[in-house]
Amino acid sequence: MSSSITLIENLNRDYICALDSLDMSAWLACFNLKGRYTFISEENERRGFPIAFMLDDCYERLQDRVTQVVEIQSDSTEHYQTRHFTQLVSVSETDNGLINAVFNYSIYYTQRDNNLTKILCVGQYFDTIKLDGDNASYIERKAVTDTNVLPRYTAYPV
Amino acid sequence: MSSTPGNEPLLEWPAKYNEVPKQVFEMDELWPKELETIFYGAEWHPIVHRAEIPNPGDYKAAELGEMPIFAVHGDDGAIRVFQNTCTHRGTSLVTESSGNKKEFECPYHRWLFSLEGDLVGCPNSRDFTPDFDKKNFSLFQLRTEEFCGLYFVTMSDKTPPLKEYLGESFYEPLSRVLGGDGRLKLAGYQKVMYDCNWKAYCDNDGYHAPLLHKAFALLNWQGGKGFQRISENGHLTFESELKIPDEITALKDGSILDFKGTTTSTGSIVQMQFPLTVYSKHMDMLNIRYAFPKGPKGIEVHYAYFTHEDDNDEMIRHRIRQSSNLLGPCGLISMEDASVFSRIDKGNKTPGNAIFQKGVQDEYALSFEVKQNDESGNLPRWEHYRKLMGFKRAAQ
Ligand code: FES
Ligand SMILES: [Fe+2]
Numbered sequence: 001m002s003s004s005i006t007l008i009e010n011l012n013r014d015y016i017c018a019l020d021s022l023d024m025s026a027w028l029a030c031f032n033l034k035g036r037y038t039f040i041s042e043e044n045e046r047r048g049f050p051i052a053f054m055l056d057d058c059y060e061r062l063q064d065r066v067t068q069v070v071e072i073q074s075d076s077t078e079h080y081q082t083r084h085f086t087q088l089v090s091v092s093e094t095d096n097g098l099i100n101a102v103f104n105y106s107i108y109y110t111q112r113d114n115n116l117t118k119i120l121c122v123g124q125y126f127d128t129i130k131l132d133g134d135n136a137s138y139i140e141r142k143a144v145t146d147t148n149v150l151p152r153y154t155a156y157p158v
Numbered sequence: 159m160s161s162t163p164g165n166e167p168l169l170e171w172p173a174k175y176n177e178v179p180k181q182v183f184e185m186d187e188l189w190p191k192e193l194e195t196i197f198y199g200a201e202w203h204p205i206v207h208r209a210e211i212p213n214p215g216d217y218k219a220a221e222l223g224e225m226p227i228f229a230v231h232g233d234d235g236a237i238r239v240f241q242n243t244c245t246h247r248g249t250s251l252v253t254e255s256s257g258n259k260k261e262f263e264c265p266y267h268r269w270l271f272s273l274e275g276d277l278v279g280c281p282n283s284r285d286f287t288p289d290f291d292k293k294n295f296s297l298f299q300l301r302t303e304e305f306c307g308l309y310f311v312t313m314s315d316k317t318p319p320l321k322e323y324l325g326e327s328f329y330e331p332l333s334r335v336l337g338g339d340g341r342l343k344l345a346g347y348q349k350v351m352y353d354c355n356w357k358a359y360c361d362n363d364g365y366h367a368p369l370l371h372k373a374f375a376l377l378n379w380q381g382g383k384g385f386q387r388i389s390e391n392g393h394l395t396f397e398s399e400l401k402i403p404d405e406i407t408a409l410k411d412g413s414i415l416d417f418k419g420t421t422t423s424t425g426s427i428v429q430m431q432f433p434l435t436v437y438s439k440h441m442d443m444l445n446i447r448y449a450f451p452k453g454p455k456g457i458e459v460h461y462a463y464f465t466h467e468d469d470n471d472e473m474i475r476h477r478i479r480q481s482s483n484l485l486g487p488c489g490l491i492s493m494e495d496a497s498v499f500s501r502i503d504k505g506n507k508t509p510g511n512a513i514f515q516k517g518v519q520d521e522y523a524l525s526f527e528v529k530q531n532d533e534s535g536n537l538p539r540w541e542h543y544r545k546l547m548g549f550k551r552a553a554q
Binding site: 063 | 255256344346347349350351352353370372373409410414463479481482486487488490493494496497500501504
């Protein structure tokens with residue numbers, strides 16, 4: 001288990017570093033071809049409502065997320081620098097050999113126009129991870145945010 | 159200019175109908191007057207759709223202006239809207255944004271209210287004033303009317319009946335946004351805070367020229383034929399066909415842009431109800447945007463999305479994928495809108511007027527003849543606002 005925890009932590013580190021440096025192809029590389037990504041409010045999740053802020057339920061959607069950030073919306077977005085802080089709080093193995101992990105996260109953002117730092121959102125990542133030798137990748141990363149009212153429009157995945 | 163003694167209006171309006179003083183977005187001192195004349199005045203404000211509180215005991219909290227209110231689904235099936243305050247000494251009764259209760263108990267002195275708002279219990283009442291009668295202490299109920307399952311409130315008894323207030327050219331398309339018959343199911347919310355004055359939000363959300371949206375160009379998605387309809391009291395309806403290309407090369411998964419509805423003639427409906435609610439039906443997304451100004455600066459918008467009771471599983475899944483990815487604070491075709499709200503707000507901290515151009519034929523007259531992509535559709539709303547606020551138009 002301890003070696004798989006290292007792999008899980010490394011995968012998470014790749015993921016948050018990709019977002020903090022806005023390297024969207026590195027973000028995409030964290031997912032395998034079955035990968036899914038969801039960014040949803042805690043309120044919807046708790047009440048069983050499926051509407052998400054971002055719902056990339058297949059690999060093509062993940063690719064389109066990259067296109068959206070890099071090509072479609074880059075010129076109208078007021079860029080903000082994020083910093084992701086995460087903490088692994090639970091790991092377990094499923095019957096079919098996959099790993100379920102939960103990370104707490106808090107994400108700060110700094111806007112270039114005023115250089116003030118605020119909290120973008122706080123919540124938990126619910127991960128399903130495939131381990132393949134020394135390689136770990138997401139089958140699913142679901143970011144559930146306790147911040148049910150986002151403080152601004154959100155251009156990048158969290 | 160901003161503060162004058164006596165009863166002088168706070169602001170003089172430009173002589174030209176296509177000009178709006180930028181100060182109107184920036185003067186905090188307008189807010190108390192806006193509360194009084196607009197939010198607590200003779201206007202209808204949508205609060206809840208039946209689909210959001212489908213069962214007896216379901217409630218939803220909201221705000222009207224600065225006043226906390228909540229809507230409740232009663233045991234009798236009726237939906238009522240109350241001020242969120244105990245009729246004893248004013249403690250707020252519900253503290254969550256939504257939930258389900260059998261009754262509402264005030265924690266302070268344990269007064270108990272039924273789902274219908276009646277005071278049904280109050281301990282130690284023999285020590286109360288001699289003529290105390292529970293019947294006089296029901297929750298404060300707001301005047302309410304319903305359309306296609308959507309409940310509206312008003313603080314004024316002078317507000318015309320809802321349908322008259324909205325007008326047929328508004329409520330007919332609204333019925334189609336609400337699924338035709340209002341038999342909707344709540345699919346969830348996206349909630350966000352925008353950093354702008356509420357008028358900057360409503361002047362720019364809803365419909366605007368498609369130039370902003372790089373996505374439209376990139377997807378080779380040109381607006382189909384359409385029109386705008388405006389009413390004298392500031393409501394606006396925009397309707398158009400959708401022309402989505404058969405093949406979308408910019409996206410790997412074009413299916414989120416599918417239009418599965420039966421007729422393309424109503425591919426896109428966007429409505430702005432005065433003062434600040436947007437309703438939209440783009441492709442297969444059914445969306446109400448409840449908006450709550452947080453004082454003169456900042457507005458919280460709750461995008462509520464719906465499916466229809468008759469939808470099959472495939473349609474439900476499609477609506478959910480589309481709604482989650484195209485609209486709202488992260489949406490492919492709407493995130494730019496959000497970026498404009500705050501940029502407009504920043505830019506308006508400069509002197510002078512915001513000047514509308516597209517579709518303006520005569521600067522000194524208000525026109526209700528507006529073509530599909532004209533920005534002049536916003537001007538009747540500004541004129542309605544100016545009148546309500548009592549601002550004098552400068553001499554020509
Ligand atoms: S304030 Fe509610 S019971 Fe006294
Ligand atoms: Fe838009």
